[in-house]
Amino acid sequence: MALLIKSKCTNCDMCEPECPNNAIFMGEEIYEIDPNLCTECKGHYEKPTCQSVCPINNCIITDPDNVETEEQLLEKFVIIQGLA
Structure with missing residues (x-):
């Protein structure tokens, strides 16, 4: 699942x-998130860093239009990192 930044974003530059x-x-x-590059930090961290640093509660959510399994996210991580 890629993540999505909701319209209540204040452009704080943290994410x-x-x-x-x-x-x-x-x-x-x-700010927006490219779903082709978002792995929800799988392969890097235990949880998405953008959600961790965002000062607005529930501003960054799972994108309902880009649902992916953890396996798909890890496959995307491998491709993005050039490890394939």
Whole structure:
């Protein structure tokens, strides 16, 4: 499952530098997450760092349009890191 930043984002700049896959970027109004790069930090950390550093409660959620299994996320991690 990729993550999604909700519209209540305040653009605090906390999440972007924490993303190990560079999946977070500034969109037209708020930060956004590229679902093709988001692994929910699988392969890097135990839980998503963007959620850990976000000061807004429940601002970064599971993207209902990009549901993936843990196995799929780990496969994506391997591909992104060039380990395949």
